[in-house]
Amino acid sequence: MVLMVSGGADSTALTLMACTGELDIDDGRGCARIARERLHVLHVNHHLRGEASDGDEAFVRDLCERLGLPLCVEHAHFADLDGRNLEAAARDVRYAAARRYVRELSRQSGTPRTAARILTAHTASDRAETFFMNAIKGSGAAGLSSIPRRRNIIVRPLMDRTHGELVRYLQVAGQPWREDESNRDTSYLRNFVRHRLMPLAAERNPGVARSVGAACDILGDEDAFMSQLAATALRSCTRREGSGLVVLDAARLAAAEVAIARRMVRLAVKRIAPEARLEMRHVEAVLACVAAGEGSVALPEGVDARIEFGTLSFRTPTERERAATGWLPVPGSMAVAGGRVLESAFVRVPEGHDAVSLARGLSAEAGGGTVAVIDAAALGYASRDLQRLAEDQRWGASAAQGGADGVRLWVDGPAAGDVMCPLGMQGRSKKLSDLINEARVPLAERAGVPVVRSSPGGAIAWVAGVRADERFKCTPTSSMLVKLTIRPIGDV
Numbered sequence: 001m002v003l004m005v006s007g008g009a010d011s012t013a014l015t016l017m018a019c020t021g022e023l024d025i026d027d028g029r030g031c032a033r034i035a036r037e038r039l040h041v042l043h044v045n046h047h048l049r050g051e052a053s054d055g056d057e058a059f060v061r062d063l064c065e066r067l068g069l070p071l072c073v074e075h076a077h078f079a080d081l082d083g084r085n086l087e088a089a090a091r092d093v094r095y096a097a098a099r100r101y102v103r104e105l106s107r108q109s110g111t112p113r114t115a116a117r118i119l120t121a122h123t124a125s126d127r128a129e130t131f132f133m134n135a136i137k138g139s140g141a142a143g144l145s146s147i148p149r150r151r152n153i154i155v156r157p158l159m160d161r162t163h164g165e166l167v168r169y170l171q172v173a174g175q176p177w178r179e180d181e182s183n184r185d186t187s188y189l190r191n192f193v194r195h196r197l198m199p200l201a202a203e204r205n206p207g208v209a210r211s212v213g214a215a216c217d218i219l220g221d222e223d224a225f226m227s228q229l230a231a232t233a234l235r236s237c238t239r240r241e242g243s244g245l246v247v248l249d250a251a252r253l254a255a256a257e258v259a260i261a262r263r264m265v266r267l268a269v270k271r272i273a274p275e276a277r278l279e280m281r282h283v284e285a286v287l288a289c290v291a292a293g294e295g296s297v298a299l300p301e302g303v304d305a306r307i308e309f310g311t312l313s314f315r316t317p318t319e320r321e322r323a324a325t326g327w328l329p330v331p332g333s334m335a336v337a338g339g340r341v342l343e344s345a346f347v348r349v350p351e352g353h354d355a356v357s358l359a360r361g362l363s364a365e366a367g368g369g370t371v372a373v374i375d376a377a378a379l380g381y382a383s384r385d386l387q388r389l390a391e392d393q394r395w396g397a398s399a400a401q402g403g404a405d406g407v408r409l410w411v412d413g414p415a416a417g418d419v420m421c422p423l424g425m426q427g428r429s430k431k432l433s434d435l436i437n438e439a440r441v442p443l444a445e446r447a448g449v450p451v452v453r454s455s456p457g458g459a460i461a462w463v464a465g466v467r468a469d470e471r472f473k474c475t476p477t478s479s480m481l482v483k484l485t486i487r488p489i490g491d492v
């Protein structure tokens with residue numbers, strides 16, 4: 001159990017209450033009193049207020065010594081950060097330090113880390129202030145639900161007490177605490193809310209902090225429920241997903257309730273860019289594109305949202321640049337752009353069967369994937385070698401993993417000037433760029449379209465998911481085929 005103690009009134013009260021057995025913690029599995037011998041204190045000296053910071057550290061050291069509590073002090077230094085980023089960075093550093101301490105304590109004691117808890121001294125007053133701050137800045141249910149009572153292993157057991165109550169508790173106990181002078185500066189939004197807005201609201205309702213707390217609890221539960229609904233809705237309208245890419249069915253998104261649709265957009269972006277902080281205007285701009293059936297929006301962290309051919313795609317900058325390149329062994333597989341996988345396998349044409357109708361049957365079985373079946377002999381391998389390799393594949397021999405001495409295909413992306421002979425065009429050639437355009441491949445996906453060739457710079461056998469090439473098609477006399485499949489990773 002790690003208590004996070006700054007030395008301010010709230011965390012000093014938390015420490016004292018935990019030591020004197022006056023503190024119950026509800027970690028979601030019921031209320032429990034904390035055993036004193038499980039208590040450990042963490043203080044982070046951020047060195048942001050010169051001597052005052054060192055004074056806080058000395059105070060916490062003294063408090064822990066007097067109460068007989070083990071203490072860990074961490075030091076943090078920050079450079080070149082403005083006020084807002086500084087506050088967030090300091091918070092990140094504190095929680096990271098707490099998680100490290102928990103890990104260390106779990107290791108020492110041999111108990112599972114999941115049994116550990118990090119306790120902070122956030123109060124009903126902190127929660128109400130955060131609610132008003134977020135309301136002033138503009139926020140949805142997630143922001144208005146303010147500081148949660150618990151998240152993962154972080155528990156906030158003082159959320160039903162106000163700062164004033166804790167100050168009185170310390171006064172009665174004769175326990176001093178540290179005052180942070182910067183807390184008086186009302187140019188900071190939190191201090192403005194604390195010293196100006198909250199007292200005004202308390203004139204009408206002295207219990208305003210608790211009333212707001214109740215609203216936060218309700219909003220928090222509703223927010224969690226709505227998030228679940230949105231996650232389910234997002235799953236059902238996701239056409240494709242990979243690292244840095246999510247493609248949604250635009251019509252299904254347009255049909256969703258706007259309250260869910262907004263969350264779907266946020267969730268989709270979070271999947272590929274967890275750091276991207278979307279504002280309301282971003283979400284509305286994306287939904288406006290969905291309604292119009294066209295357009296694109298530049299989102300934070302370089303994420304691109306784009307409507308194309310009935311899909312809404314979100315892409316990170318790295319995804320936009322990526323086109324998988326390399327050898328695809330036969331049989332074998334290879335991850336390609338767009339969270340998909342290319343697979344290859346030999347198919348031997350049984351004696352007395354027609355390769356063309358066999359190929360047609362294999363293509364029809366494609367399911368969630370797209371299939372091309374090509375004549376292995378067209379790749380330039382002697383039929384004797386093909387027979388041997390296919391035999392190896394059947395018996396699972398390692399030689400069948402393709403490689404330099406096996407059958408393999410080269411995979412890359414479309415190159416300038418690429419030309420192919422699309423299947424069904426009687427050998428007439430066509431520019432690859434025209435073909436991809438006619439196939440309505442979304443603009444942002446074009447660079448990542450996998451192009452399967454006989455060798456680097458060689459003839460195109462298949463533009464995955466778009467069209468196969470006439471020169472590699474099966475004939476009634478083909479005896480060995482290569483089945484190529486492209487499908488989303490995870491689909492079977």
Ligand SMILES: Nc1ncnc2c1ncn2[C@@H]1O[C@H](COP(=O)(O)OP(=O)(O)OP(=O)(O)O)[C@@H](O)[C@H]1O
Nearest residue numbers: 004005006007008009010011042043044120121122
């Ligand atoms: N320097 C720190 N070291 C360890 N824990 C901290 C530190 N600063 C804040 N915390 C923890 O985070 C909680 C919320 O931080 P916040 O900045 O609101 O607190 P504070 O006003 O500095 O101190 P207090 O809550 O003790 O009055 C604190 O109650 C405390 O549990």
